[in-house]
Amino acid sequence: MCGIVAAIGDIDVSSCRNMLHRIAHRGPDDTGEVRKHNVWLGHQRLSIMDVEGGHQPMTHAPTGTYLVVNGEIYNHRHIRQDLGHALFETGSDSEAALHALVIDGPAGLARLRGMFALAFATEDGDFLAARDSLGVKPLYWARRDGVTLFASELRAFDPADRPLVETFPPGHCWSPEGGLVRFADAVPAHVRPARRAAEPEWDSSLVKAVREAIVSSVEHRMMSDVGVGVFLSGGLDSAIVAAVAAEYAARQDQPLPTFAVGSEGSSDLLAARHVAEYLQAKHHNIEHHEIPMSRQDAVEALPRAVRAIEHFDPSLVRSAVPNLLLAEYASQHVHAVLTGEGADELFAGYPYYHQEPFTSPEALQAELVRTVRELHHLNLQRCDRASMAFGLEAREPFLDRDVVEFVLSIPPEYKMVRPGVPEKQLLREAFDGWLPNEILHRGKEQFGDGAGAKELLEDAVRDLPEVAAADGVELRNREEAGYYAIWKRELDGIRPSATLGLFATT
Incomplete structure (x- = not known):
């Protein structure tokens, strides 16, 4: 990197x-x-x-x-x-x-x-x-x-x-x-069309194929001459990455550093600790690090986070603040980390995927493809900038080209929520036995919310100045207007419509 x-x-x-x-x-x-x-x-x-x-x-x-x-x-x-x-x-x-x-x-x-x-x-x-x-x-x-x-x-x-x-x-x-x-498409043409599943349930061979694809991708991303760690939020996706990486590192007789951030008592910090303890008992190679985040920490990191990610979208900024603190600490211990980015876009993890107008298989498939193709404007931008602000490389196993093509070729019916079948159930089944049940079945929570950043930043947002948007960008709320003020100050002269593609397409 x-x-x-x-x-x-x-x-x-x-x-x-x-x-x-x-x-x-x-x-x-x-x-x-x-x-x-x-x-x-x-x-x-x-x-x-x-x-x-x-x-x-x-x-x-x-x-x-x-x-x-x-x-x-x-x-x-x-x-x-x-x-x-x-x-x-x-x-x-x-x-x-x-x-x-x-x-x-x-x-x-x-x-x-x-x-x-x-x-x-x-x-x-x-x-x-x-x-x-x-x-x-x-x-x-x-x-x-x-x-x-x-x-x-x-x-x-x-x-x-x-x-x-x-x-x-x-x-x-x-x-x-x-x-x-x-020369290449994020989602090649042969995986775009939604395919109608003959049966509402998948078989064990598909579960095995999902697991093997992700395990292979994680193992490829353990490639390093200087050691690799894991950003462990305690959510399903990063926990799966940590579980696979821990097993691989144990075979190599290597330690695996894991890093978690959050306010005192935050759900992410507690869940990550639970995962680390479980993997330590299983593999005896986990070096878990917790980075506590106070209100002062979050407020002081806010302008640095906006400057680092070169963005003012509220969900990205709330995630970037703990991400920045996490990267700053982790960079003192490793040169590269694995993350869980991309799993929600591939396996339909966000709640809105299961609401109108995406409740048909065809509409869901089209939205999954769209969001995968737009990742470079959003979460990938936040992940890269927050980590590279401290010379730390972030690697995303779920976004391996083979994983993307395979998972988006799975019938979208298998990713839809129905009674008794929560979001990402196929992914959960693929790693049954790899994680504690409480983590395997933990519901979706945004990184910035689970780490406590949203609550810690509320007062800071009220104190931020508002500025008028430019180049046709519509500022959607008070929070975004405050972050835009920071963004405009730090990146004077940049056109939002040229660099923040989501505003041009939504």
């Missing part, structure tokens, strides 16, 4: 370096840059794989090519086998992306399984930028006369360029010659 900046065209090297400096928090371990003709690449590194040999920009001297990557390529070992180990000079997963592009050109992006935003260049000045299909890793760009700029965060851009900044679309690549081209 890192931060990248790239430019092609009429380059101002000093400006590019300033952009990179503004996102130094994303990669505190190393920095690097390269200029070739009209291309400049910059990289801030968080060292996780091949700590000694993974410096970027990565280069392949025989072909005169250069690469900067923000993310992780989880299938890098398979790519090494396919392309030949003799090509590789480091143990970095990013080198797999370099050689895939050298050998296959833009088509090599199809080889990559993982989360990434990258920029690739040659000695002759050829250039390619790309972002993973779900947009797990952020990428923004600004196009003006003579130059095109790319960066991992909005704040990287110079104030003069901020009105031009747009979200680089997930699953796309761009080159000066070919323009913007889609």
